[in-house]
Amino acid sequence: MEDINMLNKKSIDDINVKGKRVLCRCDFNVPLDGSRITDETRLVAALPTIKKLIADGGKVILCSHLGKPKGPDAAFSLAPVAKRLSELLGQEVKFAADDTVVGDNARAAVAAMNDGDVILLENTRFRPEETKNGEAFSKDLASIADVFVNDAFGTAHRAHCSNVGVTQFVDTAVVGYLMQKEIDFLGNAVNNPVRPFVAILGGSKVSSKISVINNLLDKVDTLIIGGGMSYTFQKAHGGNVGKSLVEDDYLDFAKEMMKKAEEKGVKMLIPIDTVVAKEFSNDSPSHVVEAGHQADDDMGMDIGPKTCELYKEALKDAKTVVWNGPMGVFEFPNFAAGTIAVAEELAQLKDATTIIGGGDSAAAVNNLGFGDKMTHISTGGGASLEFLEGKELPGVVAANDK
Secondary structure (H helix, E strand, C coil), rough: CHHHHHCCEEEHHHHHCCCCEEEEEECCCCCECCCCEEECHHHHHHHHHHHHHHCCCCCEEEEEECCCCCCHHHHHHHHHHHHHHHHHHCCCCEEECCCCCCHHHHHHHCCCCCCCEEEEEEEEEHHHEEEEECCCHHHHHHCCCCCCEEEEEEHHHHHCCCHHHHHHCCCCEECCCHHHHHHHHHHHHHCCCCCEEEEECCCCCHHHHHHHHHHHHCCCCEEECCCCCHHHHHHHCCCEECCCCCCCCHHHHHHHHHHHHHHHHHEEECCCCCEECCCCCCCCEEEEEEECCCCCCCCEEECCHHHHHHHHHHHHCEEEEEEECCCCCCCCEEEEECHHHHHCCCCCCCCEEECCCHHHHHHHHHHCCCHHCCCCCCCCCHHHHHHCCCCHHHHHHHHCCC
């Protein structure tokens, strides 16, 4: 990856938007219960960029996708977002209801804007071309804008009309504050970490983390493996993992990675004990066994107490930590101990940069109440994974270079 391509982008601080129409791509893909927003983290995260554009006298036109509608669908309308954003900003966010996103309603609303006004377009995925990066929709979006700001890290790994296509038809394309923060934290952690650099990878599957493991072994000092994916490593090590989740197709890969770690002098830690149960449920009776010594009908549910101590010890001196994926079935309270232990250890690290890579790990850290103790919690699970794989993110690459 050419670091310069991703890490040196123009931001909203590098341009003057006064009197200009600014199309700002946000990530308002929020969970809805009817028309009630049940988690507004993403709305709050977008406010600094929106406020800056308002203060600078731009005509602020917000756009986002929500869910995966198959064409126009009232259940996926962004109308509730416009209402809540108006309250959060303390000024009206006018909603442009157009099934075609950029229709007569939107064009009239844009034409009537004064400096500092804000409107929100309808769900960009109401247009089938959005996810295919179709030129017609990209041109429609560009036709109502002088400047494009991308602040949606959650979709940065996808090349869609509203984050990549539109940049071909506007003169100025920059990143917003949220996007800049993600690039700074994830980019610097991976390409220029303060050492010791420790990565913690969990979650269920090795197959979804292959490139991440491979890329991080070239960069980290210690790699900690937990979660369902650890059983593939334990089995590759020659242990019996009973009926735990195992990807037999990846046993050779696991062996290769252990060998690569050894050759590179990277400490690669896999669990030394495991909490097992007979059934996949919170109330299934459980006990602890030594790793690789499971009975045939044992299912691994969490890392064991000795492993928790081992992992905490490995984190004690860390200066940069990236964590992606829980240590066990953390959604069952009885099997959340491993994930909690890691979160607690990260929460008390002094002068370390702790980065949580979105998705389940972000949910775990927030649910456990440690969110404010982490340096950075990524807003994009998929995008942060691709960052850790060393891939270029189309949504970032599309912005103008400094």
